Amino acid sequence: MSGVNASKDAGRSHLTVNIGSLRMKNPVTVASGTFGFGPEYAPYLDLNRLGAIVVKGITLLPRAGNTTPRLVETPAGVLNSIGLQNPGVERFITEALPFLADYDLPVIVNIAGDTAQDYARLAEKLSRTAGVAALEVNISCPNIKKGGLQFGSDPASAAEVTRLVKESTHLPVIIKLSPNVTSIVAVAEKVAAAGADALSLINTLLGMAIDIRARRPVLGNILGGLSGPAVKPVALRAVWQVRQAVPLPIIGMGGITSAADAIEFLLAGATAVAVGSANFVNPLATMEVLAGIESYLNENGFNNIREISGLAHNNI
Amino acid sequence: MSFLLDAEITKQEMIGPGHYRLNLLAPDIAAAARPGQFLQVRCGSTLDPFLRRPISINAVDRENGEVALFYRVAGRGTALLTQKAQGEPVSLLGPLGRGFSLPKSQARVAVVSGGIGIAPLYFLLLELAVFGVSADVFLGAATAGQLFFTKEIKGLGHRVEPATDDGSAGYHGLVTDLFAENMARSSEYAMIYGCGPGGMQRRLAEIIKEFGVSGELSLEERMGCGVGACLSCVCKTGSEGSIQYRRVCTEGPVFPAGEVVWA
Numbered sequence: 001m002s003g004v005n006a007s008k009d010a011g012r013s014h015l016t017v018n019i020g021s022l023r024m025k026n027p028v029t030v031a032s033g034t035f036g037f038g039p040e041y042a043p044y045l046d047l048n049r050l051g052a053i054v055v056k057g058i059t060l061l062p063r064a065g066n067t068t069p070r071l072v073e074t075p076a077g078v079l080n081s082i083g084l085q086n087p088g089v090e091r092f093i094t095e096a097l098p099f100l101a102d103y104d105l106p107v108i109v110n111i112a113g114d115t116a117q118d119y120a121r122l123a124e125k126l127s128r129t130a131g132v133a134a135l136e137v138n139i140s141c142p143n144i145k146k147g148g149l150q151f152g153s154d155p156a157s158a159a160e161v162t163r164l165v166k167e168s169t170h171l172p173v174i175i176k177l178s179p180n181v182t183s184i185v186a187v188a189e190k191v192a193a194a195g196a197d198a199l200s201l202i203n204t205l206l207g208m209a210i211d212i213r214a215r216r217p218v219l220g221n222i223l224g225g226l227s228g229p230a231v232k233p234v235a236l237r238a239v240w241q242v243r244q245a246v247p248l249p250i251i252g253m254g255g256i257t258s259a260a261d262a263i264e265f266l267l268a269g270a271t272a273v274a275v276g277s278a279n280f281v282n283p284l285a286t287m288e289v290l291a292g293i294e295s296y297l298n299e300n301g302f303n304n305i306r307e308i309s310g311l312a313h314n315n316i
Numbered sequence: 317m318s319f320l321l322d323a324e325i326t327k328q329e330m331i332g333p334g335h336y337r338l339n340l341l342a343p344d345i346a347a348a349a350r351p352g353q354f355l356q357v358r359c360g361s362t363l364d365p366f367l368r369r370p371i372s373i374n375a376v377d378r379e380n381g382e383v384a385l386f387y388r389v390a391g392r393g394t395a396l397l398t399q400k401a402q403g404e405p406v407s408l409l410g411p412l413g414r415g416f417s418l419p420k421s422q423a424r425v426a427v428v429s430g431g432i433g434i435a436p437l438y439f440l441l442l443e444l445a446v447f448g449v450s451a452d453v454f455l456g457a458a459t460a461g462q463l464f465f466t467k468e469i470k471g472l473g474h475r476v477e478p479a480t481d482d483g484s485a486g487y488h489g490l491v492t493d494l495f496a497e498n499m500a501r502s503s504e505y506a507m508i509y510g511c512g513p514g515g516m517q518r519r520l521a522e523i524i525k526e527f528g529v530s531g532e533l534s535l536e537e538r539m540g541c542g543v544g545a546c547l548s549c550v551c552k553t554g555s556e557g558s559i560q561y562r563r564v565c566t567e568g569p570v571f572p573a574g575e576v577v578w579a
Binding site for chain 2: 036
């Protein structure tokens with residue numbers, strides 16, 4: 001089955017995009033933390049059809065995650081405070097990664113650390129691991145006490161983590177930025193100068209919900225990260241602004257549920273797009289986005305996906 | 317095996333205030349479903365409310381390819397679901413999760429239900445009857461009018477002991493108190509199955525431990541994906557020193573009563 005689909009995709013080179021030295025057969029991937037490690041959604045779609053998979057965030061040591069409740073639905077969105085529950089890099093490599101080896105699918109590993117050195121050690125370890133195509137550096141998780149957003153909210157720290165990771169790996173390094181900053185452009189510029197190969201925009205927006213009957217915050221962690229359709233305009237704005245300032249490929253994400261959403265991100269300057277929370281609602285969202293992008297190209301006379309990346313900037 | 321499909325509504329009826337039974341034509345799901353499993357149901361068709369709703373499978377009719385859901389209106393999603401009529405399609409994902417384990421012998425079992433907890437337990441009682449296993453069913457509800465499926469359960473050959481918060485039928489008080497009193501007289505059960513609100517399940521787990529019997533509880537937690545990807549719906553399991561979070565949607569929703577840590 002994988003062979004048939006692989007060859008079918010190979011004929012569609014007009015959909016191929018490059019994220020640094022990472023080649024994706026199409027521009028559609030998934031947002032870290034919304035797609036597990038792959039097997040969770042394999043019953044519902046052919047993973048080979050994705051341009052890449054971005055797995056759940058990995059830390060050096062296993063993490064238990066935050067106390068519950070970890071999730072609450074909000075208007076057209078969802079707040080989460082998972083807290084990076086993961087089996088740690090060793091068990092990720094031995095237990096989760098082998099499943100993906102059977103697929104024709106670049107694996108992008110999302111990494112997170114408490115210290116800048118943690119990121120470097122993760123990068124080093126994963127670079128020596130077969131089956132890892134790129135690293136997405138999570139300096140923007142709002143749900144952990146140390147690390148995460150602490151690096152992403154300060155341009156100098158973000159640059160330092162970027163530099164250390166770049167020194168520790170030959171893999172393409174994608175830095176995932178937070179919208180919870182005064183200027184995402186300032187962070188993007190520093191990260192680019194430090195050698196990042198690409199950017200993922202955006203991580204979740206810090207938010208909260210209160211139970212008015214219990215008169216206390218709903219989430220066990222009190223604060224959480226907002227995702228889903230509610231954040232799309234914010235994410236799109238981030239992609240637009242960063243594209244104007246920084247010449248790096250961007251993986252755009254934040255509230256994409258349809259091909260039309262994805263095309264907005266491409267026109268704003270994204271090279272590829274990631275579907276996040278929408279996977280929960282519609283496990284076939286990535287496939288519908290991909291089909292819709294293809295139709296859009298055909299119907300509007302574009303020969304190549306790369307022709308539309310950033311095109312809206314020409315029309316202002 | 318789990319499926320993502322649009323199923324046609326064959327019937328939807330209100331069987332009590334705020335309580336609905338929904339029948340859907342979904343032969344693949346009907347064939348694969350086991351008691352204790354659930355479906356992720358798309359209640360609306362727009363982006364708000366956003367998430368699917370996890371709803372227990374209440375019964376299946378494998379011959380006619382139908383699945384029945386029993387749900388209580390708890391918020392915007394379930395309220396939207398009540399608006400759907402016969403002939404309309406509903407997007408379903410499932411069957412999902414690990415259900416109840418069926419007994420290996422025909423020895424008597426106990427089933428303890430609180431409120432909407434009867435939704436998955438009724439499916440279990442149907443299957444138990446097929447295997448020739450009789451159950452003592454401790455059926456708890458707020459009031460007499462919410463003791464759903466009493467007649468049907470009796471018709472399957474099980475014994476029903478009702479309990480109501482307001483004393484309008486059966487035992488006046490908590491179903492767990494009724495069950496504890498019963499256990500003090502006779503605790504000869506091969507298995508205790510339970511489902512209900514958090515406080516009730518916690519008390520049930522204590523009783524199961526106290527009498528040293530086997531038990532399985534079906535838990536409820538806020539759910540994102542329902543397939544194990546998002547790690548939202550976790551519960552604490554294990555024992556002191558080796559506590560871990562496990563996914564209610566994937567490792568559960570049914571857990572051995574002794575494994576759940578009630579923090």
